[in-house]
Amino acid sequence: MVSSFPKLHVFLGAGGVGKTTLSASFALSLANSGKKVGLLSIDPAKRLQSALGVNNLSERGVLIPLANKGVGELRAAVLQIGESLSRWVEEKGLPTDKQEKLFENPYFSALAEKMASASDTLAAIRIAEWVEQYPDVEELVIDTAPGIHAIDFISKPEKIMAFLDGKLVEWLKWFVGGAQEKQSFFARALKTGARKVLDGLALVGGRSFLINFGEFLTMLDDVFLTAIVRLKYSQKWLQHSSTQIILVCSIRDDAVFVTKELGRILKSMGINPSLALINRAFPAHLKDEIAFQDFISKNEFLIESEKLLSNYLSSYIMTQQNIYNQLINYADLVIEIPISAGLDTEQELRLSDLSSLGDIIRTEAR
Numbered sequence: 001m002v003s004s005f006p007k008l009h010v011f012l013g014a015g016g017v018g019k020t021t022l023s024a025s026f027a028l029s030l031a032n033s034g035k036k037v038g039l040l041s042i043d044p045a046k047r048l049q050s051a052l053g054v055n056n057l058s059e060r061g062v063l064i065p066l067a068n069k070g071v072g073e074l075r076a077a078v079l080q081i082g083e084s085l086s087r088w089v090e091e092k093g094l095p096t097d098k099q100e101k102l103f104e105n106p107y108f109s110a111l112a113e114k115m116a117s118a119s120d121t122l123a124a125i126r127i128a129e130w131v132e133q134y135p136d137v138e139e140l141v142i143d144t145a146p147g148i149h150a151i152d153f154i155s156k157p158e159k160i161m162a163f164l165d166g167k168l169v170e171w172l173k174w175f176v177g178g179a180q181e182k183q184s185f186f187a188r189a190l191k192t193g194a195r196k197v198l199d200g201l202a203l204v205g206g207r208s209f210l211i212n213f214g215e216f217l218t219m220l221d222d223v224f225l226t227a228i229v230r231l232k233y234s235q236k237w238l239q240h241s242s243t244q245i246i247l248v249c250s251i252r253d254d255a256v257f258v259t260k261e262l263g264r265i266l267k268s269m270g271i272n273p274s275l276a277l278i279n280r281a282f283p284a285h286l287k288d289e290i291a292f293q294d295f296i297s298k299n300e301f302l303i304e305s306e307k308l309l310s311n312y313l314s315s316y317i318m319t320q321q322n323i324y325n326q327l328i329n330y331a332d333l334v335i336e337i338p339i340s341a342g343l344d345t346e347q348e349l350r351l352s353d354l355s356s357l358g359d360i361i362r363t364e365a366r
Contacts, residue, residue, distance in 0.1 A: 005240050006038075006131065007139045010154065013248030014258035015146030018279040020047040021354070022248055022337065022361070023143040024076075028351060029358025030139050031066055031074035038130050039064075039076040041143040042123040042153065046078050048143055053350050059083040061133070067352060075134065079126055081119050082112035085223075092222045102220070120150050124157040128230035128237070148261055154238055154245075155269060157231045245273040247331055249323065250280050251316065256323055263330025275365055276331035278324060282317050283338040335364040 011023040020043060027039040038061070041048035049057050052064060054076075061077035089102060102108055123142070130140060144150035237243065245266060249259040259276065266273055320336070327334045337360060 005237050005242060006137050008127070008142070008237055008240070008243040009139065009246060010142045010144065010238075010244070011246045011248055012144050012150055012262050012273075013146065014250075014252075014255040017146075017248050017250040017252070017255045018337075019146065019248040020051045020143050022277060022279060022357065023141050024048060024051040025354040025356075025358035026246075026361050027074055027076070027139075027141040027358070028064075028066075028355040029362055030141070031064075031072040032068045032355050033362070034072045035138045036071075036073045036134075036136050037075070038134060038137045038140040039074060039143070040079060040123075040127060040130065040140065041077070042079040042119050042126075042150075043143055043145045048076060048078055051354070052076060059087075061130075064351075067355070075137075079119050079123055081122050081126075084126055084129075085112050088223045088226065089220070092226075108220075120145055120152040123153050124234035124238070125227050125230045128233040131233075148258060148265070151262060151265055154266070154271070157235050157238075239271075244275065245271060247273050247276040247327070249276060249278050249327060251278070251319055251323065256326065259327065260330060263327070267330070273331040274333065275361070276327040276334045277361065278320065278327070278334065278336045280339045281320055281336035282313070333365060335361060337361070 009023075009026065011019050011026075013019040020041065023041075024039065027037050031037040039048070041057075046057070049055070054062070054064070056062075057076055057078045059077060059080040061075045064074040064076050066072055066074060086103070089099060094102065123144075127140060127142065131137060142153070144153055247259050247262055249255050263273055263276070324334050324336065337357065
């Protein structure tokens with residue numbers, strides 16, 4: 001495991017606030033500035049594919065063509081924990097017959113399925129592996145799943161380590177190894193002490209349960225050990241001073257609630273988000289130049305539809321300012337991202353507009 005830390009950027013927010021679009025735009029902007037950038041989505045909805053305008057993003061990562069064909073690079077991937085787990089097994093060099101036996105083990109299928117539903121929690125393993133696969137990466141951008149549970153990515157790596165490194169796992173592996181396994185006195189003593197626990201599990205699931213599960217754990221031993229090393233690296237990386245936690249919000253009550261709750265949880269963990277982004281905001285230059293209430297009060301000739309529009313815009317701006325005032329309590333800096341009209345056009349223009357949107361974040365955050 002490498003010892004250095006590329007700069008990590010983690011985007012968190014409610015559903016429908018444009019988090020995936022902004023994380024993609026930020027990554028594109030970094031790449032176009034000459035950086036070697038990774039972009040990993042741990043959102044099971046796979047919104048990143050449509051955001052980048054590509055048909056398929058593999059679990060391993062795909063190079064995205066850049067308009068600026070310089071030294072920069074963007075490699076994007078969508079997390080597929082089941083596929084990652086199979087690849088991690090293959091990379092350990094197990095003989096083909098053992099690989100087949102492992103893949104046929106009912107607990108391997110169950111684990112892959114369970115892991116797929118807990119991608120937020122297990123993504124920490126994948127981000128550490130990213131640095132091993134692409135050691136020249138300078139910046140890694142993470143697009144998390146929508147909602148409060150995405151924070152598990154930051155808060156729960158140590159809980160996975162506790163399971164992988166737990167005594168019960170060791171007991172089960174010893175139980176399966178039996179007399180053929182050369183064990184120290186301490187190991188035999190632990191096995192004896194675990195007998196009551198194992199007997200209890202056997203009563204619940206049968207002896208075959210223990211044998212299948214123990215064989216499964218034994219064959220995954222090297223994978224688990226590597227996972228622990230990667231989780232330890234990710235823990236330090238997430239807590240590193242260069243890591244940037246970015247909250248994404250929009251002009252919606254539910255989005256504001258989720259953003260504030262994410263900020264509160266992070267602060268309780270001793271983590272202060274670097275940025276809060278208010279997406280689809282009313283453009284700042286128009287907000288400063290137009291006083292809607294004065295305009296309405298001084299103009300007696302507005303038709304009803306014009307008054308409705310003016311009142312709506314005035315209310316939107318007031319709400320936007322109120323959200324800004326709330327979010328400044330949860331992040332070091334709040335940036336208002338204006339609505340961008342060009343993001344639904346053809347692919348080449350989309351990527352250009354996405355990069356421009358990312359430029360706003362990078363410029364304002366300096």
